[in-house]
Amino acid sequence: xxxxxxxxxxxxxxxxxxxxxxxxxxxxxxxxxxxxxxxxxxxxxxxxxxxxxxxxxxxxxxxxxxxxxxxxxxxxxxxxxxxxxxxxxxxxxxxxxxxxxxxxxxxxxxxxxxxxxxxxxxxxxxxxxxxxxxxxxxxxxxxxxxxxxxxxxxxxxxxxxxxxxxxxxxxxxxxxxxxxxxxxxxxxxxxxxxxxxxxxxxxxxxxxxxxxxxxxxxxxxxxxxxxxxxxxxxxxxxxxxxxxxxxxxxxxxxxxxxxxxxxxxxxxxxxxxxxxxxxxxxxxxxxxxxxxxxxxxxxxxxxxxxxxxxxxxxxxxxxxxxxxxxxxxxxxxxxxxxxxxxxxxxxxxxxxxxxxxxxxxxxxxxxxxxxxxxxxxxxxxxxxxxxxxxxxxxxxxxxxxxxxxxxxxxxxxxxxxxxxxxxxxxxxxxxxxxxxxxxxxxxxxxxxx
Ligand code: PLP
Numbered sequence: 001x002x003x004x005x006x007x008x009x010x011x012x013x014x015x016x017x018x019x020x021x022x023x024x025x026x027x028x029x030x031x032x033x034x035x036x037x038x039x040x041x042x043x044x045x046x047x048x049x050x051x052x053x054x055x056x057x058x059x060x061x062x063x064x065x066x067x068x069x070x071x072x073x074x075x076x077x078x079x080x081x082x083x084x085x086x087x088x089x090x091x092x093x094x095x096x097x098x099x100x101x102x103x104x105x106x107x108x109x110x111x112x113x114x115x116x117x118x119x120x121x122x123x124x125x126x127x128x129x130x131x132x133x134x135x136x137x138x139x140x141x142x143x144x145x146x147x148x149x150x151x152x153x154x155x156x157x158x159x160x161x162x163x164x165x166x167x168x169x170x171x172x173x174x175x176x177x178x179x180x181x182x183x184x185x186x187x188x189x190x191x192x193x194x195x196x197x198x199x200x201x202x203x204x205x206x207x208x209x210x211x212x213x214x215x216x217x218x219x220x221x222x223x224x225x226x227x228x229x230x231x232x233x234x235x236x237x238x239x240x241x242x243x244x245x246x247x248x249x250x251x252x253x254x255x256x257x258x259x260x261x262x263x264x265x266x267x268x269x270x271x272x273x274x275x276x277x278x279x280x281x282x283x284x285x286x287x288x289x290x291x292x293x294x295x296x297x298x299x300x301x302x303x304x305x306x307x308x309x310x311x312x313x314x315x316x317x318x319x320x321x322x323x324x325x326x327x328x329x330x331x332x333x334x335x336x337x338x339x340x341x342x343x344x345x346x347x348x349x350x351x352x353x354x355x356x357x358x359x360x361x362x363x364x365x366x367x368x369x370x371x372x373x374x375x376x377x378x379x380x381x382x383x384x385x386x387x388x389x390x391x392x393x394x395x396x397x398x399x400x401x402x403x404x405x406x407x408x409x410x411x412x413x414x415x416x417x418x419x420x421x422x423x424x425x426x427x428x429x430x431x432x433x434x435x436x437x438x439x440x441x442x443x444x445x446x447x448x449x
Pocket of ligand 1: 145221
């Protein structure tokens, strides 16, 4: 990609003049103009290349400009660019069938949305309709989306400025062995105490008022928190005991991120509803949805489902979704993710944990990992405070800058660096990217007490 100063200036001017950006103080941001992308790399207009270890927003599972996805969208656009949701459409139906085939248990129907937040909105709406109850329980360490219900379910600081606080959501602590909220010393203890905590919450909130529990199968942006063995089956059992709908939010971890179609498959649990988006078609055209169990779907056999979207099951988005299934199968993407994760990423991160005093813990599965950074390994004091910004966040900003200067686009959040590259990343790129992080961690090491 050749430098193009004029285009760079024009893109910057239009953006700064007229584009209003997400989650940002508009005068304090400087969005990077991106000229092109291919595979795991994208380029700015100055000729710099960045290896994307964040898959954009952990959605670009098949990388930039995958030829099969591009061709599928082009062909669909030439055939039938759009059709309203009440009609039956070939790619919409095929994608729904293929999703149902890889979903666990009796999750056989799909309601399509435009993304992850609205998938969670509709999952909650279904749970409320089926149970006749209103309350929903979700984790403090969670992100479920930016729209009204989804942001109130969200536990992380993005909720603070948006919380409607209408009493319909209660938050709980999930398992997090490295910073155990339950003073547990083993994973088994953590799982058991986290379940006791959840059951207490259900009982004290009034089990008969609780419609749903929503859980990211592996908590994503808030830490790549892999639940200990037994936790999710325990959640399933609690939901059965109290007649509560179990919603698995797989917006970030579904579609191959951890080497499974759905992350619940890794843990052997079957929720009542699974929400998805991002990796279903790598975000080439916005798409999300809810996979629905037969029991919940049957509730709406004779009662109308009170919800809809003009673009539900958009053919361009669904064509890219069908192509995603074809690529995953032909190129054995799930096997590839498991192999790269266990053979390359895990050993490299464990070696970094040995070498760098700033690394408190590394954890993850497949191509979804977190490096948690601390000032002091014995006290586990985070490298930067929770939700730090400005000067407080300087160590993380410097670390990110070191990665970028070396040609790597990192995913950083609070005191963590996540490793979430496209699932099609080459071995050479993966090794190179990990080496860049390894070297950049020296920036964090300087802050260790
Ligand atoms: N749920 C999870 C776990 C997510 O990570 C996200 C987005 O990052 C969402 C929901 C919201 O998805 P969207 O931004 O497509 O609305």
